[in-house]
Amino acid sequence: ERPYPCPRCARRFRKKTHLDRHLRTHTGERPHPCPRCARRFAHRQHLLRHLRLHGDSRPFTCPQCGRGFGRKAHLARHLLVHSGTRPHACARCGRRFSSKTNLGRH
Template identity: 45%
Template sequence: RPYACSHCEKTFRKRSHLMRHQQVLHDGERPYKCPDCGKTFNDFSNLVSHHRIHKGERPYECPECGECFTQNSSLSRHRR
């Protein structure tokens, strides 16, 4: 991995990945915008997860009680 971040020493195989990392994590760029409410995110997967709130999607179901969640992490926390 020849490309290292000067801020945190994380390494990347491609220069474009390093540049994206620096823009999002170190420069505060938030290029992904929710079309419903305008909230912005630094990562596309966070936008997808957030958008489930607007669409009413709750794809993570507890096998024990049937309660559903928008995020897998919320289901994991519930099951503890």
């Protein structure tokens, strides 16, 4: 049962706190400021993830080369370097790249 409807869209929520958090997507409210820079975040979890970038906290380590990353997604992207996987193809020439950034530079 989802008794809490969003007044702006069709989504419904089991808990009022979930509705309140969802409403920020409509209002743009960002109540969680970073104490080290000017950025603000809608969700506390996003602030905590951001804070790792300010420090030397790099809990995600590459098992092949030992390089550390602040985000799991960044480690996953890095692992493509070791695997040789190149999922991003140029629409014009077909050349493949391991990252969107490298594809964009091409």
